[in-house]
Amino acid sequence: MKDQGLSYRLTAGLEGYLDPADALVTALAHGGGADNERCLKRVTAHLKADVKEVSAFLGLVRIRELPRREDIELRNTAFLHELGPSLTGAEITGLYTELVRRTREAMQGRLGPRWAEQLAVHDLPTKLLRKRIGPSTVADLQQRLLRPDHVLLTDVSQRLSGVETALVRKLRRGAATDDVIQEAQMVRAHADIHRMKQQSLGTWPADPAIEADLDERLLLVARRTIRSHATDPRPANAIFDGLQTTLETSAATHDRWPLYARDSVLLMGRACAISDECRFDWGTAHESPA
Structure with missing residues (x-):
């Protein structure tokens, strides 16, 4: 060459x-x-x-x-959850599995040697049409997401084209400032890197119950922090700072193994990952009383 x-x-x-x-x-x-x-x-x-x-x-x-396939799946199911908030986790998982199946099925189609000419034909053959996924293809799935008692927020549809995780969307809903959003993304990335490094070294415990125990402890303290700042006009900032302060003084209590070296920054990152999995939010912003 x-x-x-x-x-x-x-x-x-x-x-x-x-x-x-x-x-x-x-x-x-x-x-x-x-x-x-x-x-x-x-x-x-x-x-x-x-x-x-x-x-x-x-x-x-x-x-x-x-992106890891787990991250892609979490992000996609989070979008589906926002589109159909009353659906159960099992229903969301079923919808996502069906969408993936239809996409994979469409990608298996073969166009044949004259595919370039076929693209210019108005009356397309059935085999070629099967490779297209449009509104009519997923109409039944759309109906299962958009029930009469649901209102699809416009900002959700506008953000579908960008890479915005459930964590960021929840922080924005709680009126988080840009610096808090950036800090949340940073500590989450640090926690993910630490986790993957330990897994690559073979020091991460094989028993998933150990990590599940830590997640439940972080979830409990996060929910307590959320309740204590529910009336704050910008709850996300207050919840983020309050949770960080709590973890700084009680890292050993929550990280008993320890999985994250009893480091409050890494634990905060893991908490943000749990939020990204739609297990807790950062409050809802509201106007201060006059």
Whole structure:
């Protein structure tokens, strides 16, 4: 390809997140793998190629972080929950499973060798139409979401095009300021990175009941904090600060294992993750009495 004046790059998609503290992985993700002798030696031995060629190859490698499928599922089910708030968790899960099934089924269709010509035909064949998912395709699912007693908020539909998690939407509903929203996103990211690093090291407990116990404890203290600031005109800010203060003085009480090193910042991040799973909110803003 070089002889033809063409250049190329290999981008590997990774489901999850790279550890920003790992300098070698960060370098490899940005084409700097050849600068590390151990990395260069290992890849050269694996490919059984010339070291100069491998060095040039690693300079073309990039690693792109992709959202975890669990994160995508949580975000999508949270949107469905907002569209149909009276539906149970099982009903939301069933709707999401059905949407995924229909999407996968549509993607299995084959257009044939004349697909380009078929795209310009007004009377499209049935096989081609099956690859399209539009309002009519999901009309029955829409009816199950939009019941007569529900009002679909316009701001929800407007934000569907952006990447806004349930956590951020709930904070906005509680009139959180931008700095609080950014702090919530930051501590949540720190907690996720800590969790994934411990899992990769094999030090994260295999028993899910341990993490469930911590989540229940965080949920209890979060709900108590919410009740104590229910009348605040900007409850999200007050709840966030109050919860952080509580965790600073009682980290060992809640993180008994410990899973998050009894670090109040990491525990606050885990609490934000629980909120992102639609298990508690940050209050509802209201005007102060005159």
